[in-house]
Amino acid sequence: MPVAADPVPRPLDHLSLRGDRSAPALVDRTGLLDHAGLDEAVSRLAAGLRARKLQPGDRVASWMAKGRLACILPLAAARAGLIHVPINPQLKHHQVSHILADSGARLLIAGKGRAATLEAGDRPTGCALAIEEEDGAALLSTDDRLPPSAADPSDLTAILYTSGSTGRPKGVMLSHANLWLGAISVAHYLGLEGDDRTLAVLPLSFDYGQNQLLSTWAAGACVHPLDYLTPRDVIRAVKRHGITTLAGVPPLWIQLIEADWPADAIGSLRRLTNTGGRMSLSLVRRLRELFPEARLFSMYGLTEAFRSTFLDPALIDAHPDSIGKAIPFAEILVVRPDGSVSDDNEPGELVHAGPLVAQGYWHDPERTALRFRPAPADAVHGGIAVWSGDTVVRDRAGLLRFIGRDDEMMKVSGNRISPTEIEEAAIASGATAEVVALGLPDERQGQAIWLYARPQVEDADERLRDWFRRNLPSFMQPTRIVWQEELPRNANGKLDRVVLRAEALAQAEKDA
Structure with missing residues (x-):
């Protein structure tokens, strides 16, 4: 059965406690971990991080490919009371230097090749370096273990860096509750089940890339991480592992529909999910033709609130340009410049309220005040909302359509x-x-x-x-x-x- 939309948030590392303990949870180049093994690995890595003399609240950054260490780190950092700062593997050394300095990272875990590109001064004083190929095994195999955490769900557990309209990347602060509820929400509306197999192709530094892991484990299912070079690599992995769930961005979908798909690779796919940009009408139609049995989910989101809307796949053919309605735990309003709710078919700004709203930008109160503001008077959820700066329109059925971005991003x-x-x-x-x-x-x-x-x-x-x-x-x-x-x-x-x-x-x- 699909996971229920449980509204009660828990510490993020408790995701490793869900599911059939003997069922597969992670399959990578080093082998298979069942859900019991996943929790054991989280416990060991959390203890290994603490052994590096890291204290609760310290930031640990990661800059590496999708190996076992990278996949487990979000939960292990949460269990150790640390704040995880994942860095996009494609970024260059000076961008990494900014993120390390801005976040005040105490430890950087990086692949040997990437670490070798760092120049003098890129790694701030007080930020230690652990090389994945040299130190990763020790971090994962320590004899010590940490039990499941008793963290307050409102505690900060991750900082995801995203570009801002005024220049250098800014860090979005995410709590245990933000990530927990995001995982439960997505697992619920996608209908993920324990026998599902997710091919994780999106970068783990991307909010939905990380959610590939978290939502799959929330459903007690299995993740297959993949760093691909060509679309053929994705197709081969789908066929080899009988993948049921594949998330992508429009450029990847375009590459995949132009590639040759064996019939036995298509049959296992149950759902396709799109994020990171609008799919064109022609792309929607070609995906529906190539994967007629797979449910196609069109979604809209922003890192500051993770995910805002999704379109019921049953409506994709009739409403291919719609971004749908609010996901579980999100309240979405379309408002005029004065903050009042717009009428049907009247363009307005998309405002996201509710427990998925992040805690603001790390050490940046000015930009936080611009994007994170009190919720509109008509919102059911009070407190702070994310004012997206994006213009949408709501039709009489409540479906939203994206119009454009008000900023220059x-x-x-x-x-x-x-x-x-x-x-x-x-x-x-x-x-x-x-x-x-x-x-x-x-x-x-x-x-x-x-x-x-x-x-x-x-x-x-x-x-x-x-x-x-x-x-x-x-x-x-x-x-x-x-x-x-x-x-x-x-x-x-x-x-x-x-x-x-x-x-x-x-x-x-x-x-x-």
Whole structure:
């Protein structure tokens, strides 16, 4: 039977206590762990972390591939009373340095190859380094064990870093209750059962990537983590393990529908879930054709409140552009600028209230105050709500449709990217002194990054492209760089993004 939507939060590490103790919980390159073995591994790793002289409340960062250590760490850190800071494996050393310094991490666990890219000063004083290949076995095999924690569910247990519209990544503070209820909610509305097998392809630093683990274990089911290089790797894993649940972002789905799927790989899939960007109508239709027996879940969320809405798969064919209704434990309102609830078919800002709302941004009260504000007067849940900045419209049936983002954030291959971060990197290259980064609609990536820049040196194009290749991950690489001797300005003397966006859209339409 699917897991019940139990509204009572518990310490996060108690997820390892759920399910049939002899049933598979985790299958990776080192073998299989049943649910009893999962809890044993969590207990040992928690004790191993404490043995590193970490105290409750200390931050432990992870920057590694999806091995056993990475998968178990969220629960083990929670059991040890620590605060987990997962770092996207694609980030470069200077971005990692910012996260380590900003979070005040006391320990970084990293793969040997990634650790070797760190430069002098990247790891702050007081932040120890543990190499996964050298120290991981010792952390997991200590003779000591920690029992299930008695943490207050409101205690902080994780900080997930996400790009912000004003520049460098900001840390979203998540409690035990946030992650516990998120896991129970997703397991419930997806209808996960004990015999399900989830292929975890999304990065574990991504809120839904981590939820792949947590919701599966909440249902007493099994996770198969995969760091893939090509769509063929995903298809082979689905076939080999009889995968029933696959989560992805639109660019991955596009790659998968263009690949050759053996009939015996398709049959095991019970559900497909999409996050990290809107699926186009053509993509929805092609997924439905390729996987006619799988239930397709379209979802909307933001790290500050994890997940907000999902569309009942029975409605996807009739409402392919809808993001659905509130998930369990979420209260969703569509409000006018004055905070009153909008009418049906009247655009408004999506506001998320209830127990899934995060605790704000780590050591950033100013940005916290902008996004986390008192819930609208009509909200059932009082307290603080997340004001998303996204415009949606609600129809008479209560279904929501995404209209657009009010801020200038870009979303490329499921990754939220700050234009400011891209622009600062361009200026740091020395190739340009003025630059504007824009996100344009793109069928494969969700959005593509276009740069408008004024050259500062003769070899500006070569220098800038080389700088991006060496310093930014693949999803931050610009699709197009447009060089102009002068960039347009508005009446206030600022670079005119409106004019440049119109120019870019016109060029993109011409190219198409």
